Amino acid sequence: MNKQDQLNIIKEDFIKCQKVLLAIGDETRQSILLVLMGTDCQTGLRVGEITEQTHLSRPAVSHHLKVLREAGVILMRKEGTKNFYYINVCTELDLLKTLVLNIDHFMQKFY
Template identity: 85%
Template sequence: MNKHDQLNTIKEDFINCQKVLLAIGDETRQSILLVLMGTDCQTGLRVGEITRQTHLSRPAVSHHLRILRDAGVILMRKEGTKNFYFIDIRTKLGLLKDLVKHIEELMQKFY
C-alpha cells in the first residue's frame, strides 16, 4: 500500500472513530469508564452503583452513559427493569486500535 492509500485509510479510521473519540474525550465519561473497568463484577454495573463510585448525580451518570452507549463504547444488558452497563472488547473501542495501528504502520514505513 502506498503512502496516499495509507493516508486515505487513516482518514477513514478517523471518521469511523469520531463518536468514540468525542465520547471518551470527556473527563466525566473517563471516570465512568474507569469505574466500569475497575469493577470485579463481570455482569456490569447499575446506574446507582456508578453514581456512588463517581460521586456524580444520577441524571449526570445516565446522561453520560447514554453518550457512551450511542458511541458504541459500552453496552447495556437488561434484566427485567434493571439495566447493567459494561465494557466489552467487541465495542467500538476496537476502532481506536485500528487507527493507532495504521498510523504506526505509516510512520514506520515512511518516516
C-alpha cells in the first residue's frame, strides 16, 4: 500500500471517529467517564451518583450523558424507573484503536 492509500484510510478513520472524539474531548465528559470507569461495568451509576462524584449539576450530568450515549461511548440500563449508565466496552471506542494503530503503522512505514 502506498503513502496516499494509507493516508486515505486514516482520513476515513478520522471521519468514523468524529462523534467519539468530540464526545470524549470535553473535560467534563472525561471526568464522567473516569467516574464510570471506577465502577462495575455491568452495574453502572445513576445520574445522582455521578452528580455527587463529579460535583456537577444534575442537568449538566444529564446533558453530558446524552452526548456520550449518542456517540456510543456509554450505554443505559433501565430498572423500573431507574436508569443506570455504564461504559460501552464493545463500541465506537474500538474505532479509536483502529485510528491510532493506522497512524502508528503509517509513521513507522513512511517516517
